[in-house]
Amino acid sequence: MSFIIEGLTNPSLLSANVATTSWEVITATSLLYHVDGAYTNLKPSPDLEGIGVTVPAVEVASSIVFADTTMTVIFVPNSDLPSGAIIQIGLPDEFVSSPVTESCVQASPSSATLSCTYSTSGGYITSIAINNPCTHSNCKSTTVHAYKIAVKIRENTKDVGGSFSVTTKTSTEDIGIGSFTNSITILPNPFISTSLDNSGCNTVSASCSLIVKFTTVYDFPSKTNNGKIALTIPSDLTVVSTGCTATIAGSAME
Amino acid sequence: MAGKEISITFSQVTNPSSTAPTASFVFYSQEQVSGTYYSIDGIESGLTYSVSGLGSLSTISVTRDSLNANNDGLKTGAATNFLVTFTITNEVPTDGVMTVILPSESDAKLSSSSTDYQCAASDCSSGASLT
DSSP, rough: OOOOSSSSSSSSOOOOGOOOOOOOEEEEOOTEEEEEOOOOSOOSSSOOOEEEEEEEEEEEEEBTTTTTEEEEEEEEEESOTTTTTTTEEEEETTTOOOOOSSSSSEESSOOEEOOOEEEEEEEEEEEEEETTTTSSHHHHOTEEEEEEEEEOOOSSSOOOOOOEEEEESSSSSEEEEEEOOOOOBBEEEEOOEEEEETTTBBTTTTTEEEEEEOOOOOOOOOOGGGGEEEEOOOSSSEEEEEEEEEEEETTTTO | OTEEEEEEEEEEEEESSSSSSOOOEEEEEEETTTTTEEEEEEEESSOOOOBBOOEEEEEEEEOOOSSTTTGGGGSSSSSOOEEEEEEEEOOTTTTTOOEEOOTTTTTOOOOOOOOOOOGGGGSSSSEEEEE
């Protein structure tokens, strides 16, 4: 025997997949006296799938090495979020570390500062959980959410790739998930006090010594610890002698 | 090594062949991670190099053409030709130009229809330059 029940609506939370209460199916007489019955461990299959969260953009205000900056995450949940919901932002591996001051601000639909929890591993942020995003505004399925989260850009320009993820959830169960591919290019931090000195050798095509000077901002390793200075000379200058000397703070560089 | 001045001296570099600024120097401080170097500090634009001193033109002379036995070309108010001769120190590019600036005291009136030169800004009066 089979029949179709039309017009029902799925539960709004994935927790229904692990519900402790069972569907019940019972046959009965016309006077509703039970005949057959199944009322334990009965649940629909296949399982509910999470609603796809639309994530159109993840940006950082500055992508410079070591910059304390703001990461903006924009998404549409595509499902109503309940009171007490949590937004969990997943980050690409080794992309950012904890800033001087952790903070999460809901830029849309409200402009409230929300409590949030940073999770880290190996010195890098792995995820950020933003609590109670619906406290200051409605959380309808079509509401555009934007969050500004304080982060610190990683320590060098390595392209970590990966993806950002946005998971909407209750305190215990996921509601929906979406992702955004990381295409942010990390830029080197500018040197300070860069200069070129030709010791007055200022004539076209003359051969002379040329001194390149600059001041570092952040630590970089010594040669024995796999650090180096990489320098590209413009092609319209000709290096006659490949010999060069380098000093750091007036002392010969390793 | 943060906040330290680094100085790199190239013992012998040949200056650009003209007064045009070079492209920017590009340099980084880097560290190696898993066999690949990644940058920490760096500069990628804006640090150009240029020189302003010109190479010399030697044995340079300007000779007024007498034109004929009556030396008409030497007479005041008369049309004449000038021969400019010099030896260059540096090579002129194939698409290069030469510019002659006539002193303003000269009353020379240049022909604007000449195919041998062009007057700068279409000004062929005295004191103008020609290329």
